[in-house]
Amino acid sequence: MTETRMPAYEQVKAFVKRQISSGTWRAGNAVPSESALQQQFCISRMTVNRAMKELAVEGVVTRVQGSGTVVAQLHRISTTLALRDIHEEITERGHRHATRVLAVEPAKADAALAQVFKVRAGTRLFHTVLLHLEDEVAIQLEDRYVNPAAAPGYLGVNFNATTPTSYLLEHAPLTKASYSIEAGLASMSEARHLRIKRGDPCLVMTRSTVSGPHVASFARLVHPGMRYSFNGTFQL
Amino acid sequence: MTETRMPAYEQVKAFVKRQISSGTWRAGNAVPSESALQQQFCISRMTVNRAMKELAVEGVVTRVQGSGTVVAQLHRISTTLALRDIHEEITERGHRHATRVLAVEPAKADAALAQVFKVRAGTRLFHTVLLHLEDEVAIQLEDRYVNPAAAPGYLGVNFNATTPTSYLLEHAPLTKASYSIEAGLASMSEARHLRIKRGDPCLVMTRSTVSGPHVASFARLVHPGMRYSFNGTFQL
DNA sequence: CAGTGGTCTAGACCACCGA
DNA sequence: CGGTGGTCTAGACCACTGG
Numbered sequence: 001m002t003e004t005r006m007p008a009y010e011q012v013k014a015f016v017k018r019q020i021s022s023g024t025w026r027a028g029n030a031v032p033s034e035s036a037l038q039q040q041f042c043i044s045r046m047t048v049n050r051a052m053k054e055l056a057v058e059g060v061v062t063r064v065q066g067s068g069t070v071v072a073q074l075h076r077i078s079t080t081l082a083l084r085d086i087h088e089e090i091t092e093r094g095h096r097h098a099t100r101v102l103a104v105e106p107a108k109a110d111a112a113l114a115q116v117f118k119v120r121a122g123t124r125l126f127h128t129v130l131l132h133l134e135d136e137v138a139i140q141l142e143d144r145y146v147n148p149a150a151a152p153g154y155l156g157v158n159f160n161a162t163t164p165t166s167y168l169l170e171h172a173p174l175t176k177a178s179y180s181i182e183a184g185l186a187s188m189s190e191a192r193h194l195r196i197k198r199g200d201p202c203l204v205m206t207r208s209t210v211s212g213p214h215v216a217s218f219a220r221l222v223h224p225g226m227r228y229s230f231n232g233t234f235q236l
Numbered sequence: 237m238t239e240t241r242m243p244a245y246e247q248v249k250a251f252v253k254r255q256i257s258s259g260t261w262r263a264g265n266a267v268p269s270e271s272a273l274q275q276q277f278c279i280s281r282m283t284v285n286r287a288m289k290e291l292a293v294e295g296v297v298t299r300v301q302g303s304g305t306v307v308a309q310l311h312r313i314s315t316t317l318a319l320r321d322i323h324e325e326i327t328e329r330g331h332r333h334a335t336r337v338l339a340v341e342p343a344k345a346d347a348a349l350a351q352v353f354k355v356r357a358g359t360r361l362f363h364t365v366l367l368h369l370e371d372e373v374a375i376q377l378e379d380r381y382v383n384p385a386a387a388p389g390y391l392g393v394n395f396n397a398t399t400p401t402s403y404l405l406e407h408a409p410l411t412k413a414s415y416s417i418e419a420g421l422a423s424m425s426e427a428r429h430l431r432i433k434r435g436d437p438c439l440v441m442t443r444s445t446v447s448g449p450h451v452a453s454f455a456r457l458v459h460p461g462m463r464y465s466f467n468g469t470f471q472l
Numbered sequence: 473c474a475g476t477g478g479t480c481t482a483g484a485c486c487a488c489c490g491a
Numbered sequence: 492c493g494g495t496g497g498t499c500t501a502g503a504c505c506a507c508t509g510g
Binding site: 033034035045046049052053063064065066067068069 | 475476477478479480
């Protein structure tokens with residue numbers, strides 16, 4: 001691994017990571033300055049700077065202008081959680097994705113929805129309820145409200161061919177998204193559609209997306225706890 | 237925002253993001269080449285390169301050497317999920333953190349643990365069970381096994397003063413970690429300690445960490461579904 | 473003040489892609 | 492082949508930190 005032709009900045013990164021994961025440099029310890037490393041590796045400072053900048057982005061070191069670079073307090077392990085379109089997620093696993101359309105209808109914003117969408121109560125919204133199957137097994141119940149101002153054609157979409165996520169990303173360019181993941185219980189109707197028992201635990205993600213001036217969409221995604229999990233890896 | 241003194245590479249990034257989020261450039265469209273942007277902004281190519289490189293890391297664009305840069309298929313919304321030390325997480329919210337030590341004991345690896353730790357069944361491990369309270373309310377039950385080879389002093393730690401996460405990061409430098417988040421039910425004893433009803437849904441995270449040659453630790457973290465969630469934001 | 477990192481330049485060579 | 496991005500250099504000026 002250290003033998004193959006490796007860009008200079010990668011070698012610097014690998015060196016620093018080796019010192020840390022071997023315990024030679026510990027959290028809070030100072031890392032040699034850019035000019036020191038520049039001389040040690042006989043490379044230009046820009047190259048050292050790139051290496052250290054990337055390590056800072058990865059959370060491996062902390063840099064303070066004027067002060068220096070120190071090994072990060074690794075009490076923060078950060079990884080990337082990818083929120084993906086369910087169709088891609090399933091097909092990438094090599095499985096078949098199918099959708100059952102349970103509801104496609106106009107709706108009116110109640111007080112809670114009005115707050116989420118930042119509109120007046122009673123404003124017209126679109127509402128869809130879809131069930132996503134992975135190899136015929138129910139894996140996600142998607143209950144979604146969409147702002148007509150952001151995606152006027154939403155109710156006309158053929159949801160057997162296009163997922164809401166995919167359609168919205170295409171027609172309401174994303175500017176912001178926020179999500180929350182928690183454990184909850186399925187309601188009676190949710191349980192029936194997901195073919196689980198009422199009272200079975202579910203992983204519930206609520207997600208809202210902003211497109212330009214509008215809150216475009218608010219979705220509640222319910223997954224059977226036994227058939228779904230979020231996974232990730234962090235590698236120093 | 238565009239008015240303040242902004243580094244040149246940030247201006248380039250902002251420009252590209254504006255084109256995308258306004259819908260002018262759509263997923264799959266080509267982005268001007270580095271030399272084109274260099275001339276447009278009257279800056280050096282290194283600076284353009286930095287901007288585009290960062291956008292690629294953020295997942296906003298996709299670059300292929302020799303081919304060019306295109307607007308990424310945004311079907312992948314990626315955000316950062318920070319796995320933090322619970323003590324920091326709680327104190328940062330301005331609350332008090334306390335720990336109840338329920339078990340600190342040696343244990344022997346059964347078949348499942350042996351597989352996780354990549355050791356022979358029957359190998360000696362350390363076992364702790366801790367309950368974490370946020371302002372006196374139970375928020376996480378931490379059931380953890382630790383490899384003595386990676387942290388020989390583990391059983392001697394005062395867990396009222398130091399969290400296992402913090403101790404392990406200090407004494408068994410982290411090289412890799414992986415996690416899984418799912419919904420589950422509390423066992424009878426878990427429910428009793430968390431002061432919830434049996435059958436209440438819980439967010440369960442299992443996490444294993446690798447330190448150098450050893451699998452250092454395997455933990456099951458159970459959170460009452462009603463009192464805990466993971467949250468995140470993605471901003472273009 | 474000297475030392476640090478943050479940014480930037482104007483070149484350069486290379487590997488790769490598509491025509 | 493020309494154009495693309497990937498990497499690298501040897502300088503430079505700046506803002507910030509610490510003593």
